[in-house]
Amino acid sequence: MDKFIFGRFIPGESWVHKMDPRAKLLISFFFILLVFFANNVMSYVLVFAVLISSILLSGVSLGFFIKGIRPLLWLMVFTVIIQILFGAGGHVYWSWGWISITQQGVISAVYILLRFLAIIMMSTLLTLTTQPLQIADGVEELLKPLKKIHFPVETLALMLSLALRFVPTLMDEATKIMDAQRARGVDFGSGGVKQQVKTVVPLLIPLFVSAFNRASDIAIAMEARGYKDGLNRTKYRELRWRKQDSISGLIYVVAGVVLLFIRN
Amino acid sequence: MSITFNKVNYFYQMNSPFQHQALHDINLEIKDHSFTAIIGHTGSGKSTLVQQMNALLKPSTGFIDVDGRQITADTSNKNLKVLRQHVGMVFQFPENKLFEETVKKDVMFGPLNFGMGEAKAEAQAIKLVKEVGLDSDILERSPFELSGGQMRRVAIAGVLASDPQTLILDEPTAGLDPRGRNEIMELVQKLHQEQGKTIILVTHQMEDVAKYADQVIVMDEGQVEKIGSPQEVFSNIEWLQKHHLELPQTTQFAISMQKKGFSFPDHLPLNEDELAIELAKQIDVEGSGELG
Numbered sequence: 335m336d337k338f339i340f341g342r343f344i345p346g347e348s349w350v351h352k353m354d355p356r357a358k359l360l361i362s363f364f365f366i367l368l369v370f371f372a373n374n375v376m377s378y379v380l381v382f383a384v385l386i387s388s389i390l391l392s393g394v395s396l397g398f399f400i401k402g403i404r405p406l407l408w409l410m411v412f413t414v415i416i417q418i419l420f421g422a423g424g425h426v427y428w429s430w431g432w433i434s435i436t437q438q439g440v441i442s443a444v445y446i447l448l449r450f451l452a453i454i455m456m457s458t459l460l461t462l463t464t465q466p467l468q469i470a471d472g473v474e475e476l477l478k479p480l481k482k483i484h485f486p487v488e489t490l491a492l493m494l495s496l497a498l499r500f501v502p503t504l505m506d507e508a509t510k511i512m513d514a515q516r517a518r519g520v521d522f523g524s525g526g527v528k529q530q531v532k533t534v535v536p537l538l539i540p541l542f543v544s545a546f547n548r549a550s551d552i553a554i555a556m557e558a559r560g561y562k563d564g565l566n567r568t569k570y571r572e573l574r575w576r577k578q579d580s581i582s583g584l585i586y587v588v589a590g591v592v593l594l595f596i597r598n
Numbered sequence: 599m600s601i602t603f604n605k606v607n608y609f610y611q612m613n614s615p616f617q618h619q620a621l622h623d624i625n626l627e628i629k630d631h632s633f634t635a636i637i638g639h640t641g642s643g644k645s646t647l648v649q650q651m652n653a654l655l656k657p658s659t660g661f662i663d664v665d666g667r668q669i670t671a672d673t674s675n676k677n678l679k680v681l682r683q684h685v686g687m688v689f690q691f692p693e694n695k696l697f698e699e700t701v702k703k704d705v706m707f708g709p710l711n712f713g714m715g716e717a718k719a720e721a722q723a724i725k726l727v728k729e730v731g732l733d734s735d736i737l738e739r740s741p742f743e744l745s746g747g748q749m750r751r752v753a754i755a756g757v758l759a760s761d762p763q764t765l766i767l768d769e770p771t772a773g774l775d776p777r778g779r780n781e782i783m784e785l786v787q788k789l790h791q792e793q794g795k796t797i798i799l800v801t802h803q804m805e806d807v808a809k810y811a812d813q814v815i816v817m818d819e820g821q822v823e824k825i826g827s828p829q830e831v832f833s834n835i836e837w838l839q840k841h842h843l844e845l846p847q848t849t850q851f852a853i854s855m856q857k858k859g860f861s862f863p864d865h866l867p868l869n870e871d872e873l874a875i876e877l878a879k880q881i882d883v884e885g886s887g888e889l890g
């Protein structure tokens with residue numbers, strides 16, 4: 335599955351790579367918030383300027399981001415079409431029954447597309463430059479305050495890190511199963527819709543079986559080593575908040591303030 | 599009609615930071631009706647090599663000729679069915695790829711995909727389940743209720759059911775008990791001898807190499823280190839150790855005998871039969887010497 339880029343970590347030594355995962359998570363959420371505040375050309379220019387400079391700073395080639403968008407392409411196309419057809423207001427270019435293409439519809443379609451792009455690219459940047467386990471650690475640290483209201487933060491973090499850890503393993507497994515079924519004459523990704531749906535069964539059933547087997551193996555292994563939740567474990571990997579993290583955060587806050595001024 | 603590799607290089611994940619060259623300049627030939635064993639250290643590229651032979655992976659540069667059909671980097675993914683029916687492939691741990699409701703349906707899956715008629719495919723399933731040494735009342739059971747060894751046999755039957763002329767087996771006996779191992783290897787040998795199928799076997803079992811193969815390909819770090827008969831490959835002990843390979847057990851035993859003063863004038867025996875014949879010969883000579 336060479337094409338699938340989501341959830342992949344690309345090692346590097348850049349500023350972005352070295353940041354604390356907590357900082358990256360906070361900044362990413364803040365950025366997504368900003369994206370929803372943007373509502374005119376200038377504000378979108380600002381949003382993308384911030385995004386592109388962050389990407390450049392990470393040293394990861396742009397090709398990866400384009401690959402990251404591909405799996406969600408159809409969702410984007412669908413949303414844009416809905417917006418164009420059903421968005422109302424402004425000059426009417428074309429209409430047929432209750433469907434019409436209007437100026438306002440086209441503009442909001444473009445904005446929605448830009449939002450999609452910005453959010454996907456930012457989350458891709460986060461996963462490309464942060465190891466899955468670091469993301470899980472970051473989430474756990476950020477959610478710590480919720481422990482006061484007895485929210486099972488550690489369990490959640492464990493679930494998250496297990497899930498993230500096994501994404502690549504499952505992908506490899508899926509590739510192997512697909513190869514084995516190809517050798518038995520399955521054509522993945524060709525033929526009509528009916529044909530294609532049929533090829534899903536020989537892939538998904540073995541994949542589920544192996545995922546369940548693996549899950550039960552892990553559960554048994556954890557129990558055998560005496561795992562129990564809520565024990566206030568100390569960490570082998572410690573997170574360190576550094577100057578770079580504060581500086582990056584500050585830049586984003588400034589960008590946010592500027593955005594509030596230039597939006598309509 | 600045979601399989602030839604011409605200057606084949608293969609890279610995993612081409613043009614990405616994860617690019618990794620798994621095959622380096624491979625040139626080799628596998629003749630029709632031969633029994634070829636592929637050996638080598640873990641990660642040496644054996645699985646990558648055999649997956650080129652039915653175009654599951656395609657050479658990054660160079661080309662492969664399978665029965666007159668060329669496979670290059672540009673070969674389209676369409677119309678490969680004829681090739682894949684011709685060159686059957688049993689993967690590592692094939693039991694993890696079963697999915698149908700019943701054993702019969704699973705075995706019939708390949709043949710039906712390759713365009714065999716329903717009735718013929720069913721007949722094949724019934725015949726092959728027996729041939730791989732399973733009871734025929736297993737046919738209507740779910741493959742997921744079977745033991746690991748039984749599942750392995752069902753998976754092998756599923757590949758054989760398409761009646762491939764060339765059969766690739768990637769460590770088919772890994773993780774089986776000694777009896778299961780023997781039975782599977784005897785089945786493979788039977789297919790080779792009685793039906794004249796070309797066999798390509800990836801294995802870590804040097805005994806099987808010594809016993810069945812007529813050509814051995816030694817892989818190391820993505821390169822073909824040596825091609826030759828088992829006799830040639832197992833003759834140089836230091837060379838084998840250098841490439842992290844073992845001798846067949848019988849040969850190891852013969853070497854210990856040598857250290858105790860025994861001598862094997864022709865060559866070291868590779869399997870029990872050769873050892874027995876050699877011993878019988880020498881004991882016989884000594885025996886007749888005493889008589890005379």
Ligand SMILES: Nc1ncnc2c1ncn2[C@@H]1O[C@H](COP(=O)(O)OP(=O)(O)OP(=O)(O)O)[C@@H](O)[C@H]1O
Pocket residue numbers: 610611618619620638639640641642643644645646647
């Ligand atoms: N999907 C993949 N992506 C990247 N690298 C891979 C992939 N599959 C295998 N490799 C690498 O290619 C090399 C050869 O792998 P291969 O599976 O062919 O080895 P092998 O000889 O079959 O080993 P084993 O005896 O363990 O089965 C290894 O270094 C492996 O890490």
Ligand SMILES: [Mg+2]
Pocket residue numbers: 644645646690768
């Ligand atoms: Mg292998």
